[in-house]
Amino acid sequence: MNKEIIEYFKNKKDEMIKSISELVSVPSVRSEAKEGMPFGEKPYEALTTALKMADGFGFKTENHDGYVGSIDLNDGEQELAILAHLDVVPAGEGWSTDPYTVVEKDNMIYGRGVSDDKGPAVAALYAMKAVKDLGLPVSKNCRLILGTDEECGSDDLRYYFSKNPYPKYAFTPDANFPVTNGEKGRFTKHFYRTVDFSGCDKYIKSFTAGEAANAVPAFAKAELVGISAEEFKSAAEKAKVTKAEFSFDGKKVICTGTSAHASLPENGNNPITAMIELFDCIDFDKACSDFVTDLKALFPHGKYNGEALGVEMSDMLGELTLTLDTVCFENGSFNGCFDSRTPMSATRENCADVIAEKLAEHGFKIEDTEMREAHYVDENSDFIKTLLRVYEDYSGDKGECISMGGGTYVHDIENGVAFGAISRDTNTNMHGADEFMPIEDIITAAEIFTEVIAEICR
Numbered sequence: 001m002n003k004e005i006i007e008y009f010k011n012k013k014d015e016m017i018k019s020i021s022e023l024v025s026v027p028s029v030r031s032e033a034k035e036g037m038p039f040g041e042k043p044y045e046a047l048t049t050a051l052k053m054a055d056g057f058g059f060k061t062e063n064h065d066g067y068v069g070s071i072d073l074n075d076g077e078q079e080l081a082i083l084a085h086l087d088v089v090p091a092g093e094g095w096s097t098d099p100y101t102v103v104e105k106d107n108m109i110y111g112r113g114v115s116d117d118k119g120p121a122v123a124a125l126y127a128m129k130a131v132k133d134l135g136l137p138v139s140k141n142c143r144l145i146l147g148t149d150e151e152c153g154s155d156d157l158r159y160y161f162s163k164n165p166y167p168k169y170a171f172t173p174d175a176n177f178p179v180t181n182g183e184k185g186r187f188t189k190h191f192y193r194t195v196d197f198s199g200c201d202k203y204i205k206s207f208t209a210g211e212a213a214n215a216v217p218a219f220a221k222a223e224l225v226g227i228s229a230e231e232f233k234s235a236a237e238k239a240k241v242t243k244a245e246f247s248f249d250g251k252k253v254i255c256t257g258t259s260a261h262a263s264l265p266e267n268g269n270n271p272i273t274a275m276i277e278l279f280d281c282i283d284f285d286k287a288c289s290d291f292v293t294d295l296k297a298l299f300p301h302g303k304y305n306g307e308a309l310g311v312e313m314s315d316m317l318g319e320l321t322l323t324l325d326t327v328c329f330e331n332g333s334f335n336g337c338f339d340s341r342t343p344m345s346a347t348r349e350n351c352a353d354v355i356a357e358k359l360a361e362h363g364f365k366i367e368d369t370e371m372r373e374a375h376y377v378d379e380n381s382d383f384i385k386t387l388l389r390v391y392e393d394y395s396g397d398k399g400e401c402i403s404m405g406g407g408t409y410v411h412d413i414e415n416g417v418a419f420g421a422i423s424r425d426t427n428t429n430m431h432g433a434d435e436f437m438p439i440e441d442i443i444t445a446a447e448i449f450t451e452v453i454a455e456i457c458r
Contacts, residue, residue: 001393005450008130009443016126016442017109019053021102023118024111028087030152036066039087039156043148046086050121050146057129068160071144073128073457079140080456081167082449083157083409083416084121084174085150088113090211092259094218094433107439114437116430117409120173120421121146123442127449131457136450138457143167150174150409151212157409169383169456172409173445175418176426178391179384182317182403183411183418184263185342185374187352188213191359191366193291193334200285202226204292209255209272210326213337215431217325218259220271223252227282235281242301244274253278259432262339263405265304265323267427272324273301291334294362299324299338306340309358311351317343317374317403320351334364341405344374375411383456387419390451395444397424419452421445 023046031040047069051061054071062070091099091112099112113119124144131138149156197203202225209220224232229250236246245256255275260268276299279292298308305312306322313320322340329335342351352369359366377384379401388399410416422428422441429435 002451002454004134005130005447008134008450009126009447012126012446013439013443016122016446017102017104017439019122019125020109020114020119020442021111022053023049023086023122024102024113025100027091027100027112028148029090030087030149038066038159039149039152043087046118047146047148050086050125054125054144057125058132059128064160064163067148067156069146071125071128071146073131073142073453074138076139076141076457078143079168080142080453081145081170082124082142083145083147083170083172084124085117085147085409086121087148087151088116088118089151089215089431092211092215092218092433094259096434099435104439108436109439110434110436112435115422115428115435117150117174119437119442120445123421123446124173124449126446127453130446130450131453136454138454140457142453142457147409151214154409157412166413168415170410170413170416171387171419172416173419173421173449174408175404175420176402176422177395177420177424177445178397178399179379179387179401180404180408180418181377181379181384181401183375183407184317184403184405185346185372186407187340187342187346187355187371188337189367190335190337191364193364195287195291195332195334197285197287197332200225200288202284203288204279204284204329207275207327207329209275210337212431213325213339214262215325216257216260216262216265216268216270216323218257218271218433220255220257220275220327221252222255222275222279224282231282235278238281239274239278242269242274242277244269244271246278259429261431262323262325263321263341264427265321268432270301270323272327273299277301294364298359298362298364306355310354311340311346313343313345313350315343315345317376318405319343320346321405341407342371342374344376346371346374372407372411375407375416377415377417381415383415384417386455387417387452390448390455394448394451395423420448
């Protein structure tokens with residue numbers, strides 16, 4: 001452990017929180033592309049804000065056509081890349097504070113992006129600043145790559161790496177410590193169906209929930225026709241088994257669940273499947289009831305292992321997870337989107353095609369069956385050994401490799417791993433309401449990153 005590094009960050013808390021606050025104040029959710037702004041105005045604003053910050057620290061920066069920003073430690077050969085992202089998922093509902101104003105409380109900071117991934121990006125930037133300010137001996141370059149489309153498919157990195165070489169070593173501070181060297185694959189698709197309720201007296205007029213495919217939403221809403229308050233009360237009583245909350249004004253239903261990252265659906269309570277469970281307890285006319293029966297058969301409430309879709313499986317990366325995260329049903333047209341995190345053993349044949357066939361059996365059509373494969377880096381590499389040793393020195397915790405369900409920014413980089421910036425086993429409500437980050441985690445991550453940069457780029 002380098003005492004100079006520890007001393008350096010003792011008085012950096014307020015400065016770092018100020019920098020994080022500046023980035024969080026920009027609601028950098030992907031929107032309509034504009035000239036020079038491939039993912040919309042706000043992601044571009046967050047990018048230029050971060051690059052201006054780095055310019056002020058004396059670093060060489062480059063804006064790669066609005067897709068990605070890069071910040072170089074020096075002019076040496078690139079040895080290490082740190083990949084963080086400045087885009088965020090929509091704030092959603094249920095916040096106790098303004099999601100775009102950082103609030104400090106009980107040694108935590110709250111705000112959309114404080115943990116995913118603006119806070120960790122700032123920790124990495126300040127780590128590079130520490131190497132520079134302390135004059136730590138480095139001969140090779142560390143490049144901080146700041147993207148703007150991680151939450152919606154990483155088209156930013158595809159563009160960047162079509163014009164720039166892949167790094168020798170890379171990590172992303174977009175997960176928990178210690179080192180994540182295994183990431184599940186992903187199969188996230190929209191599926192569709194058209195129904196005709198024109199001859200019905202009791203039916204679902206609309207059903208909507210969710211804004212992002214990679215997050216379990218907090219709320220679901222529906223409008224019912226022909227259902228009395230007494231009928232609803234009886235159904236809601238039966239649906240208490242979901243542990244969700246239901247309200248009804250005689251026409252519209254609101255179901256309140258608990259949001260969660262789609263890679264950890266068990267941490268939430270899905271209001272979409274809870275609402276389907278409620279629907280199943282209501283005596284709709286046959287056409288509508290048949291539609292509900294099909295939905296429930298495919299996406300039973302509280303079940304996240306894909307068994308209902310015929311794809312239950314597990315291996316070294318853990319169990320397959322599958323969650324229904326968005327629905328939009330209006331005027332007889334249904335559009336849903338599920339998110340599945342798949343282990344190493346999952347293939348197009350034994351996973352994607354099976355799901356498509358099961359959906360078809362229940363009258364739904366899937367957009368396609370292309371899937372993203374899992375990612376794994378050998379834990380015995382010198383790179384990973386260095387990360388684990390430094391982590392142990394600064395955290396006092398045992399360094400070891402873990403796997404995760406969420407795909408990170410380095411999923412497609414050969415020697416890319418996730419490394420922090422959140423402490424082990426801490427759930428920061430990322431993608432949910434009241435997202436937070438322990439201040440101590442930000443400081444510790446910055447210390448660790450400083451040492452890693454100094455050792456790898458020596």
